[in-house]
Amino acid sequence: MNTGGGDFLGTAMTGDNATAVQLPREALVPAAEVQAPPGLDNLPVRPATFVGRARELERLDTALSSGGQAVIQAVHGLGGIGKSTLAAHWAATRPHGHALVRWISADGPAAVQQGLADLATALQPALAKALTAEALAERAAQWLATHTGWLIVLDNVNDPADITGLLARARDGRFLITSRLATAWTNATTVLRLDILDPDESLDLFTRITTDQHPGRDLDGAADLCEELGHLPLAIEQAAAYLAQNPLTTPRAYLALLAEYPAAMYRNGAATTPAERTIARIWNITLGRIIELQPAAADLLRTLAWYAPDHIPTTLTGPADPPTQNAALGLLTAYSMITPDPATGTLSIHRLVPPPARTPDPEPDDPHRTLHHVAQAREQATANLRTALPNTWDTPATWPTWRTLLPHIDAFADRATHETDTATTADILNRTGNFLDNQGQHARAIRHLQRALANRTRVLGEDHPSTLTSRNNLAYAYQSAGNLSRAIPLYEQTITDMVRVLGEDHPSTLTSRNNLAGAYESAGNLSRAIPLYEQTLTDRTRVLGEDHPDTLTSRNNLAGAYQSAGNLSRAIPLYEQTLTDRTRVLGEDHPSTLTSRNNLASAYRAARRLLEAIAMYQRTLQDMVRVLGDNHPDTRTTRNNLASALEKRAVDGPKLW
Template sequence: MVNLPLEALRPIAEIDAPPGIDNLPVQPTHFVGRERELERLDAALLVSGPVLVQAVHGLGGIGKTTLVAQWAATRDHGHAPLRWITADTAASVERGLAEFATALQPVLAQALTVAQLADRALQWLSTHHDWLVVLDNVENHSDIADILARAHSGRILITSRRATGWQTATTIVRIDVLDPDESVALLIDTMTIDGPRNSDGDSELCAALGHLPLAIDQAGAYLAQNPLLTPRDYLTMLSLYPAEMFQHGAEVTDPQRTIARIWQVTVDKVTTAHPAAIDVLRRLAWFAPDDIPVNLFAGLAAPPALHAAIGALAAYNMISVHSGSASVSIHRLVQAVARTPDIDNLHDSEAALERAHADAAAVLLRALPGHPHPSTWATWRRLLPHVDTLIAHHDHHNNANLLATTTDILNLTGQFLDDQGSHNQAIDYIQRALIDSERAVGTDHPRTLTTRNNLALAYRSVGRFAEAIPLYERTLADRERVLGIDHLDTLTSRNNLADAYRSVGRFAEAIPLYERALADSTEALGIEHPSIVSSRNNLAAAYESTGRLTEAIALFELTIDDSERILGTDHPTILTSRNNLAAAYQSAGRLAEAVQLFELTLDARERILGVDHPDTLTSRNNLAAAYQSAGRLAEAVQLFELTLDARERIQGIDHPHTLTARNNLATAYQSSGRLTEALSLLELAMTECEQLLGADHPDTFVARCVLAEGYERANRLSDAGQLYERALADIEPAFGPDHPSTLFIRSILARLRGQGHLADG
């Protein structure tokens, strides 16, 4: 995390787009015709309305992306900024939005997660006008629903192979194959780049290629590289590769068959001089089509041979090279062909493809950073599309090497996504990693046990404790059996299970586990090991939760003394321990000491971590709560308002931490007698918790109880009782009948029934 400058703290509505952040793809070198389609896009500018939505659809290889890129680069559309977002998956849409937010304010790149950046971009679109966003290659309408719902007063241009579902579009443009005259013009334009050529057979060749722009472009590039050949000669070579060569086990569309035939002609020519070219294409087949870093070609050939092969493929229009970003791109149809076995040489072809898939996975795994840290986020975000694509094509379950590699990729990526707040996608990836690991190395292998632990952690991140706890319990039992009771992984599992027990109020089980984890860690690692600090902190927090405040405070104080000696006075872990000790002082009624320590901790975190670091916001919230407990309500309200403003601005209005901040401010308003403002915020907080987190999430339960308390204070006792009854119905099955929260709510309901405000239940 970074200490954000003042510019980053301004409300999003006040952020102007800096010049030079357009990311339009390179303008097509060869572009002919399409005047009717270009004019239809122009005409939409004349339509009035808050936001213009245009959809361009057609077959793969038909030229949708090329048309829109040409229009945006050459027509006077008058919109800025222009952001091009690859939209073939929900994840790629989110990443495109995150890149936009980073372009608006680069300093946020290492301060916010992908989800937070994407939400910030949507906030920007909703508060500005005259922008243009291109959503390229949309596969599912739901992937772009948030943009269509939240973006106003700008222009959205969509390309897609889908012909239906664009009812909200102002203009719908269907792209067909080129007219015969346009087709010939494109072929001649491409093949004569170095001077006039014999064009014998041009019309026949274009007809054989189905007037498909991508096919004509690649055929023209081949002829440009082989000046002694005519279009008729090329047509003769093409006849050697029937369309059926591409089809193997699945129905294939005509554009794919056409590209398959051209692909084989080109590969035969290029690999004669550059044998590595076929390996380059086969590796490219498993990654996302755009922005493929050149370091993912590692190991294919010696650098001179590799560079020569890449140059030859670019000359034949099989790939595009982007020197500025040290990357290449490839058309999806060319990738599809490169992933398809040759029906005439099926056995060798399938084996080569399987090797290429395994090699692509191995080189991608080596390129992925390790533990997610802000300094690695940019690399992660660039490689995520390639992870998504490689995993999407992962169906070679009999390849043990591939299974082991993809397990590690899925595991690492799942941890990064969980860290970034993309919890559901993280769960999906780690679940797949667990399946692959069990298949590859068995249920008791350390890799499998680590994956199972990571899946439990991801479940816990979204409040799915009913699934997380059994998984933690199984992992701990398996690690004790397989690795031993004192292994570091076993100690970690013991602590994780204790954390999960504490989260659901099972303190009688959590505390013995914490105590054992601390004792075992101390014996195995020594009292000076940094992890001992974390173990003590966890145990002290559990003591505090059960009212054992004297023990908690003593342990927190010991932790701080030891950790300051081991880690230094300003280490973030020390600041966490001080914050926890201040909370324990507050619970023990030692408010003066609590306030003083909260103030010192907030000051240190602002100085060391920055004013908008999550830990800083937590400290500001905690100090506000201490002020509220001490009756310093004006100061409490002011700090809570600052915290809510920062959460909304940095993390978005729908982030779970923002919901908590809204809840806390409402309670301060309530304590100050500002009941109308309090209830308005509390009702909003509860509704958003139910929508975003689910009715059964712990934060939703808290929001419901706090709102019920607000209704009580406002003398809306019937409303309060109904909410308490709903809260009891949610918490009792999850936490049990003897949990303190269950007993507390039951006592409130009994009181309300006794006063006649509720019917007997």
């Protein structure tokens, strides 16, 4: 043993072969007696620009300023939301006196051990060459357990189990944790959810970075770009740095690049942007971790990427069995990739998660967004939509479901290309177009129906029954929109082809003939409309039966044509009989029954039977508001008809009563 005042005090024997390891004097000093010299803080360099987060900083002030007991504060949120930035800013701008402040990367057990080993080395440099990393980490844990007031930032914790032992031992200091995980924290942990920036804050961050070297530059589209990026700080910084490096590119132009080249733009930043600090890289890391834990959750995330980001119903999260589905949703929630809303039974996904998730990335280091993955997710999103769709679009009971699904159908249609549309896609678009037309949203209906027809023609062929149905439906939407110059020729050609392919008496052929008669009537061509209505009614009665809803529709429409021709003596009895039969067959509240009542009231009004007309209008309007809603096109029509009848009574009343 060397006792002559040298650096080493003794020798320890380790292992079966008695390997000699000389220990420095510091190793024999109890950890409790080791004092932290000044200057050991190792906080990362903070971003030059920090905006907002006043509420969150105040929460950290409150939580981490209490003394005398262990404080464990976790900040969780989506990747790129600014958790590490917030922690670094708070730690660097708050006074800590003489307390030790250390930053430890904690994305795995090895990283935690290395961070603690570095702390032990900082406290006692002579231990670095004498002890293993494991022994150094243990030395640091002993030091934390026997000292007070320190602040340890555990950054980017992937698994709370990696730090559980440390938190349990070191009870007299402060831990500030950042993590994507929202759950699995101990009861002793105070949790703070970090959300996106407010719109004004994200615009401020973007503006400061882009104008730092080029004040007064064109910022047209900056607010729109921040919104498109979901007010996510990392995405804002990446885009702003790119524009700062490319002063001739405007925010509006960047938006266009983002739309046309999403994979490249999310992967690439400015020359000064580290590769690991890009949106694509952040998502890749998160998705990789999720796949390790549950591949089904990653599949679900890629599927959700095809829908609108907010209010996604759980009916679109299939097809897994309930236990697997619940586990996947729970994991995505834990990683802040989705936000459930129990009150509505829906979930939301940050608007910046979907673009990378549904964009193939050719980079070899990203195995999670291949062409196969993207195509598989698109097909699953299509199947989920079709399964969730109601079978009818003209039944009021189904309308709440339709309205819930509409934003996601529109988003899917925008994000999928015509070339990747399938027969299932066409079915979704065709049904959606019919619903929108029923609701009076003709322009949107036409867009969906045109795409459905183009797809069915390409996939199924011109003479396929579904293609012919799409042509009829598109013609009907043109007619509803008042575009008779496009509706009539399309009907005429469709009927010709239906007769050839399906036959004269096929129900679809009869429907198109009824619709063509309606188009002739709308065009004022009653000489063609009435005979076609009459023949169609005869054929529908023969083929479908007197009480079939389509037969009743033909009777209602023929009565309307008689009324248009001024032949009220034929119109009113036919309306009355049709109303009686519709009430019996369909029920009092069926939309077709309500339509018949409105039409009969109109015939009474035309016959100057105002008392009967007004009473029927009033009852019909009341029922339409209850059944169809206040803003349905049929409700608005009946309201206008009632107002017109009341006005006529006010003017002509003395002559009539």
